[in-house]
Amino acid sequence: MQMDRVKISDSEPQPVLIVGSVGYDDIETPYGKDERILGGSASYACLSSSYFAPTRMVAVVGNDFADEDFKRLNSHGIDITGLQVDKSGPTFTWSGKYLENFNQRETLDIQLNVFENFKPVLPDDQKDTRYVLLGNIHPALQAHVLDELKAPDVFVAADTIDLWLTIERPAFLELLKRIDLLVINDSESELLTGESNIIKAGAACRALGPDKVVVKKGEHGAYFFYEGGLFALPAYPVTELRDPTGAGDTFLGAVMGTLAAMDKRDVDSIKTALLYGTAVASLTVEAFSCHRLESGGAETIETRVAELREMISL
Amino acid sequence: MQMDRVKISDSEPQPVLIVGSVGYDDIETPYGKDERILGGSASYACLSSSYFAPTRMVAVVGNDFADEDFKRLNSHGIDITGLQVDKSGPTFTWSGKYLENFNQRETLDIQLNVFENFKPVLPDDQKDTRYVLLGNIHPALQAHVLDELKAPDVFVAADTIDLWLTIERPAFLELLKRIDLLVINDSESELLTGESNIIKAGAACRALGPDKVVVKKGEHGAYFFYEGGLFALPAYPVTELRDPTGAGDTFLGAVMGTLAAMDKRDVDSIKTALLYGTAVASLTVEAFSCHRLESGGAETIETRVAELREMISL
Numbered sequence: 001m002q003m004d005r006v007k008i009s010d011s012e013p014q015p016v017l018i019v020g021s022v023g024y025d026d027i028e029t030p031y032g033k034d035e036r037i038l039g040g041s042a043s044y045a046c047l048s049s050s051y052f053a054p055t056r057m058v059a060v061v062g063n064d065f066a067d068e069d070f071k072r073l074n075s076h077g078i079d080i081t082g083l084q085v086d087k088s089g090p091t092f093t094w095s096g097k098y099l100e101n102f103n104q105r106e107t108l109d110i111q112l113n114v115f116e117n118f119k120p121v122l123p124d125d126q127k128d129t130r131y132v133l134l135g136n137i138h139p140a141l142q143a144h145v146l147d148e149l150k151a152p153d154v155f156v157a158a159d160t161i162d163l164w165l166t167i168e169r170p171a172f173l174e175l176l177k178r179i180d181l182l183v184i185n186d187s188e189s190e191l192l193t194g195e196s197n198i199i200k201a202g203a204a205c206r207a208l209g210p211d212k213v214v215v216k217k218g219e220h221g222a223y224f225f226y227e228g229g230l231f232a233l234p235a236y237p238v239t240e241l242r243d244p245t246g247a248g249d250t251f252l253g254a255v256m257g258t259l260a261a262m263d264k265r266d267v268d269s270i271k272t273a274l275l276y277g278t279a280v281a282s283l284t285v286e287a288f289s290c291h292r293l294e295s296g297g298a299e300t301i302e303t304r305v306a307e308l309r310e311m312i313s314l
Numbered sequence: 315m316q317m318d319r320v321k322i323s324d325s326e327p328q329p330v331l332i333v334g335s336v337g338y339d340d341i342e343t344p345y346g347k348d349e350r351i352l353g354g355s356a357s358y359a360c361l362s363s364s365y366f367a368p369t370r371m372v373a374v375v376g377n378d379f380a381d382e383d384f385k386r387l388n389s390h391g392i393d394i395t396g397l398q399v400d401k402s403g404p405t406f407t408w409s410g411k412y413l414e415n416f417n418q419r420e421t422l423d424i425q426l427n428v429f430e431n432f433k434p435v436l437p438d439d440q441k442d443t444r445y446v447l448l449g450n451i452h453p454a455l456q457a458h459v460l461d462e463l464k465a466p467d468v469f470v471a472a473d474t475i476d477l478w479l480t481i482e483r484p485a486f487l488e489l490l491k492r493i494d495l496l497v498i499n500d501s502e503s504e505l506l507t508g509e510s511n512i513i514k515a516g517a518a519c520r521a522l523g524p525d526k527v528v529v530k531k532g533e534h535g536a537y538f539f540y541e542g543g544l545f546a547l548p549a550y551p552v553t554e555l556r557d558p559t560g561a562g563d564t565f566l567g568a569v570m571g572t573l574a575a576m577d578k579r580d581v582d583s584i585k586t587a588l589l590y591g592t593a594v595a596s597l598t599v600e601a602f603s604c605h606r607l608e609s610g611g612a613e614t615i616e617t618r619v620a621e622l623r624e625m626i627s628l
Contacts, residue, residue: 101510196415198533199551219512220534221546232535232548232625237513271628311546312626314585 020135041135044246045253052257236282334449355449358560359567366571550596
């Protein structure tokens with residue numbers, strides 16, 4: 001079906017392929033709690049990307065994945081050819097709690113379930129995708145996706161979490177040599193490089209491989225490090241923060257969707273894409289799960305991008 | 315003497331009058347410690363403002379204030395006609411320690427000394443100053459300076475600290491109705507308004523009186539709240555943080571100096587002034603006391619402002 005797309009350019013949007021997790025979350029924040037809500041890096045990133053470009057999801061769900069949730073993905077026009085349904089067990093679940101100021105998150109429980117034996121399989125006709133987002137999963141699986149890709153000019157972005165930087169560091173360092181854009185948060189950049197100063201950490205990340213690096217600072221925005229330069233972007237001024245889960249995945253999904261819509265990956269285009277990423281991420285945090293992300297709509301996204309442009313205009 | 319001025323505009327810079335403290339600090343940071351170093355809100359703010367405009371200091375020192383320190387103020391061309399020398403006792407002293415991440419500061423000792431009986435006296439020929447910075451001192455003293463001012467179109471900026479928001483709240487709330495620009499940090503904005511969300515806190519500060527409000531976020535930059543708008547500015551990307559003392563005073567000194575140099579106080583001019591404030595503050599934090607602020611020079615400031623402009627350019 002046709003999505004309510006954000007109009008980025010006159011050219012035909014290129015497809016984006018996104019690999020990551022799909023799961024059910026139990027989440028508690030200072031504002032409330034909700035159970036068994038659609039979550040996972042691929043869910044947020046695909047719903048976000050789909051505002052900009054045709055989006056291909058590569059992930060796995062179990063025997064309990066609800067029809068309603070398939071419909072949610074469908075209603076955003078997401079191509080789920082690469083979404084495996086593993087009947088041998090239930091879908092991945094995560095349970096977490098945010099402490100008072102939202103700055104700290106505690107994982108209460110993780111059940112990998114069908115995710116434990118997941119190996120991403122790219123449909124043959126998706127192997128030539130030129131915009132690929134490696135969402136947070138085991139770096140060996142991220143590398144496996146790269147092995148399957150065939151486009152000579154593929155642009156690859158990757159995210160990760162502190163877990164892999166700790167227990168799978170060598171594999172992640174190998175992966176870094178093969179990607180174009182790394183997007184991680186500030187504490188992860190310190191864990192990866194040993195630098196507590198974010199400016200030094202960003203430069204050190206680039207020295208590990210990726211030509212372009214974005215370090216996210218949550219409510220304080222993000223830094224984009226590129227050859228010879230630095231771009232600083234504020235967060236969208238959210239006043240009704242409800243649940244930050246998925247903000248980073250949403251951000252990167254919109255960044256890649258925007259780049260695919262423009263079919264560009266130069267520094268200036270990435271700066272523009274970061275504005276869209278910021279705007280869409282601000283939707284995600286205003287409600288639990290993907291609800292506000294799904295309902296936000298192209299017009300709201302465009303309004304927020306215009307506000308962000310104004311916020312940094314001299 | 316003639317200062318190494320930053321060239322802001324072709325018009326003649328207007329004078330800036332700055333009231334605040336001058337003191338000797340003992341400071342310990344994760345990088346080292348230093349004793350009996352020149353500090354105080356007026357010292358930092360005046361040295362900073364003097365890069366842009368003729369600067370008039372209103373403050374007090376005691377019988378132990380060193381000739382060398384008078385010379386430091388003189389060599390920056392600061393008019394010390396309004397600097398009282400109280401022979402009855404020693405200069406104000408402050409002793410503080412920064413904890414590991416620089417985000418927390420502990421006051422170890424304060425000796426008010428001659429500051430205890432300080433009452434600012436404005437030289438008659440300075441009462442018509444049109445750019446006035448009320449640095450952090452007791453709000454009753456800040457109000458007293460306002461009472462002395464005569465220019466019908468004076469532009470007044472004020473800073474404070476959490477202490478006054480706690481023990482002199484009514485006096486500070488009265489002051490707020492009389493100033494044009496409030497500049498405080500994020501924790502102070504929460505203490506003042508009860509809003510933990512910085513966007514709501516900034517709006518709530520404006521509702522208390524000042525038409526224009528800047529909320530500083532340290533390494534994360536600052537927000538400027540004005541009628542119908544919001545401007546977000548990153549911090550200068552400092553990689554060699556040594557001692558953050560005086561950064562806020564330096565910031566505001568340069569903001570007011572820039573506005574006086576342009577003789578403008580509209581929203582766009584304040585945005586530009588905030589860039590200069592950010593650039594000069596980045597000098598202060600690179601060394602203990604005012605040393606790097608004093609030696610930085612106009613050319614370095616201009617280079618850093620250019621870098622900041624580039625950092626927010628799409």
